[in-house]
Amino acid sequence: MITVLVSSASFLIKAPAVDSTGNGVISIINVKVVNGSGMVFTDIGNSLVNTDTENSMKTAAQVGAAFAGVDFEKYNYYFSVESNASEIDGPSAGLAFTLGVIQDFFEIENSSQTFRTDFTVTGAINSDGSVGVVGGVSDKIIAASGIVNLMLIPSGQSLLDGVDYAQFGASLSKPVQVVEVANVSEAVKLLLTPTGSVLKGVPNHTLTVFQPAPFNYSNATLPMKNVALHQIQNAENDLTLLALNSSNKAQVAMINQSLLQALNYTTQGYFYTAANTAFLIQNSIDSQLLNNVTSNEFANMINTLFENMTSFNFTSMNLNNFEWVAGAELRYFWALNELTLVNNSFASLPTPSYLINDFVTAKNWFQAAIDLNKEASKISGPPVNNFNVRTYALKVLNESASYQNLTSDSFFHHTTSLAEFNAGDYVASTMDSMFVLAYSNKTLNFTSFYPSVWAEVYKAQGFYNEQFYNLTKSQNSESNYVFLQLLSNLLSGNAENVIQSFSTPLQVNENFNKTNNSIQVQTIASYTPLVFFNYLWIGVIGIAVLLIFILAFTLSQPKPEKKPEDVIDKFDIALAEGRISEKTHAKLVKKWKAKIKTNTENTPSKKHV
Incomplete structure (x- = not known):
């Protein structure tokens, strides 16, 4: 029997996010690296992942591998996110994903280097390793208060938002030391400090308001x-x-x-x-x-x-x-x-x-x-x-x-x-x-x-x-x-x-001929513009009245039972609108199709949503 040694490691990171109501929440990110062929996988639980977030995961894997000096194509990268947010949206977890990859490579290479455990980060990750500004930083700092001692945010974030986030974090009832970083190298250097320590010699954000030069407007x-x-x-x-x-x-x-x-x-x-x-x-x-x-x-x-x-x-x-x-x-x-x-x-x-x-x-x-x-x-x-x-x-x-x-x-x-x-x-x-x-x-x-x-x-x-x-x-x-x-x-x-x-007369018989769109528009040559709009507005008003009646009737009815078939339809819509990737869509559909089978074998659920 031949035994194959598989190099692998995983690392948990606390990452702040903003939920659908604008409140800060702490998500748990687990990054795992194993031998492979350069594939990136996502496990998002019950949340929907925006395509920008999945692109951020791939960039994070590439940047992390480059920082560690290894061949990206020789490993597979697994990212899982546990969050109370209904949708993981945007690139703000990019820095967290990248740091998770780097820590995993520290372990794979049996390095003595390890990150402190009392930190969190927010920031987009760019292909050159620089950290990009994000939104909702104040809410994320509040969410981190009482959970971590150190939070890294993108360089220039205080200037952009007009807020001294270092001072803001220090003013909370459970203070958080907030430090800006420009790139992955700076972040790694700061995180290789002892857990519980206070960073010394980090820049103070004395200039908290970005003042652009006046624009010569008309x-x-x-x-x-x-x-x-x-x-x-x-x-x-x-x-x-x-x-x-x-x-x-x-x-x-x-x-x-x-x-x-x-x-x-x-x-x-x-x-x-x-x-x-x-x-x-x-x-x-x-x-x-x-x-x-x-x-x-x-x-x-x-x-x-x-x-x-x-x-x-x-x-x-x-x-x-x-x-x-x-x-x-x-x-x-x-x-x-x-x-x-x-x-x-x-x-x-x-x-x-x-x-x-x-x-x-x-x-x-x-x-x-x-x-x-x-x-x-x-x-x-x-x-x-x-x-x-x-x-x-x-x-x-x-x-x-x-x-x-x-x-x-x-x-x-x-x-x-x-x-x-x-x-x-x-x-x-x-x-x-x-x-x-x-x-x-x-x-x-x-x-x-x-x-x-x-x-x-x-x-x-x-x-x-x-x-x-x-x-x-x-x-x-x-x-x-x-x-x-x-x-x-x-x-x-x-x-x-x-x-x-x-001032140009209207031309006739033109089509919107994009083959992947079902909408076809035709000029009505027999109508003058004035008559056309009379008919148009009559139609619009009639449709609007009908829609209002239908909507009012619909909203007055009890909310329907959450059927797996209906939920799958919503996932199809989310895929068509680009809000989730094909990979996320396939996983969610598989999960809910399993419920269809379960419902045919058991008494139907009476739970309403």
Whole structure:
């Protein structure tokens, strides 16, 4: 008998995460390395894993192997995650995955080196071993308090968020030493210290607020400033309510500091940056305020938001406000898409908590649409014929569909671009197509450009990221800068083509011929644009009334039993939308198909969800 020695090791890491209600939770990550052929495997329990997270696992395995000086292809890598979060989303566990791989190789090589056991980390991992900034850091530090003594976060995180996280961690009732690291090498060096020790000589974060150089904005973008100021005011009002219901005064103070930073951005010309900061803060506040919502209350909230969206009317589009109207329509359809996914998933999940974050995102996108529409209504100008943009919109829809990659962002904007086109919101559809192209790193051969307001606000956001990259060398900021510059150029060329299309007669007999999409759109040549829209709105109103009736009836009924067949359908939808990988989908389907067999052999369960 021949005995084969298999080199293997495994390592447990406590990793902080943010659940669907915006609260910090501690997840347990187990990383195991064995002899193999360069395969990466995932075990995620009852959570769904985002494709970005699985890509992060592969990057972590490659970086960890490179750090250890071994051949990546000679080992297999197993990552398991135990978490109360319903979905493991994003790349923020990348550093934890990488450190787990490195510790395993220490053991495989019989090294005396071993990491301390009283630490946790958060941070994205890049292919060069650098650590990228992430979100929800304050919530993660709070979750780590009382569980670990040391927490490593990405270099530049305090500057980006305007919060001294070292001071924040030290101020908690159960202090946590928070230290920033720029790369894997720095993290490993700090973790090879004795368990329980306090790190000495680590940098103090005296500069806690990143101050970008003023951006030279045009008056045409001032409506975005008004939107940002209104969103900041709304968040401040809700923060007051949160403060009354929260015992975590440190977190409330940190959120207030972030709102002050957003307000400062409005004085520097970074209007979109300010609005986006306030938007994310509002999402966090809303999620916490809805932490204890019941299923019936959540169903009513979904119903109310659907009703409010159905009754919403956009202001008339003219030559001077068309971009602001289209911007409002974009966010309306983003909200509608998100809310529809929430509603479709609600019946198959045990509690509303899994969907709260998605719901508040839809709610606040709709609020952004309302704010932008209000600003558009203040701007007068010559009327335009949106219907004439249809031919150009169809052209760029086909262009973007041919370039569409498999990222969830690209798929999301492609889906909403189709919905906007089919609703007759052609200018909005062209703008969403530009997002698809930018996320796919593609461009169009525009020959002329228009001083687009959206091109300017995204250019400012890109300039912000460029300055932050120059200061911190954050790879995430660099990629954001590249994306935003491309998007800005695309939107500028797109606006010029939209203006030209306003005065161009509509062409007929055009098809959206992407073979992997079932939607076919045809120009109705016998209708004039005015008559077409009369029929369109009659149809839209009739369908909306019918949908409201169906929705109200559905929500008034008892929630159906959680059947394995229905759950499998939801997993199919999640796969199609890019929210889970094929590997995760196959595992979950196998699990629930087993329940189908069990249910045919035993008395049916009476448990309701």
